[in-house]
Amino acid sequence: MSHSGDIVKELTEQGYRLTPQRLMTIAAIEHSDGHISAEEIYAQVAAKYPHVNISTVYRTLELLKKLGLVTETDFDEGRVRYHPVGKGHHHHLVCQECGGIIDLGEAVLTPLKEALLREYGFSADLRHLAIFGRCGKCGR
């Protein structure tokens, strides 16, 4: 369902310019298996194109977020991680005891979204959450 190139296509259609910096940033995100940080993206881009500036990477990430093409997740590591939405939405339960991560489908949050819409007329944008707490193994 998700082809490499989706993001590029969307950008052109929306009239944004395809600079080498953007293309390489996008490639890094799309080729990353899971959740990639800005610094990791920058390292990959800078390897091929040494004089890029990391603020360009941050600006590209902000643009892709705004267009809904990537999601941003805060795993509480002091930095945020990015994921292409084309590879599917999901969420994570992060155990603060053992550090374990349980992956979650989008469905768990559907009832909440519906309740917010029904009771408050609010259309929530719950894209890629990290929910903190304690997993079963680590007791209550």
Next chain:
Amino acid sequence: MSHSGDIVKELTEQGYRLTPQRLMTIAAIEHSDGHISAEEIYAQVAAKYPHVNISTVYRTLELLKKLGLVTETDFDEGRVRYHPVGKGHHHHLVCQECGGIIDLGEAVLTPLKEALLREYGFSADLRHLAIFGRCGKCGR
């Protein structure tokens, strides 16, 4: 149900030292009406005690978070805001269109917490969320 002094009491009982820096940081949080930022706390503390360092404020906030005495909420303003849990848990729906904020009781998230516990054995710590999206007035 919440007295000024709750936090101080908890700290002593847990064996933490009551330094003037901590006491003033705590006072700033408890006397703030709503959600206060680290910089605002620091300004209040520094007014009476000029040579405090802002990193001490951050360390105190981290401690209070760890002990579950304050919650931290990210309203996406580039800085985070703090709230004493003694004044009650709550959540916020933040409209990304008009900037409006709808306050929410804790109850809305109870079904989600129960579902996570039931289906994943995960005890989620959903303390003080800002949920982004679009409010009813701003249409879909």
Next chain:
DNA sequence: TTTGTAATTGCACAACCTTGCAATAAGCCG
């Protein structure tokens, strides 16, 4: 009240992310 000890602070610095501004270059149009 004085002393001892370990928690806490201040300081300096670093990491992550954002922004203003002048220089550059992507894509349009002829």
Next chain:
DNA sequence: CGGCTTATTGCAAGGTTGTGCAATTACAAA
């Protein structure tokens, strides 16, 4: 293909938050 316009970049600087380390100080115990 060459020039024009304006989006985009690089650079430098700034804001928020975290951290290592030596100096200080709260509290316990004498």
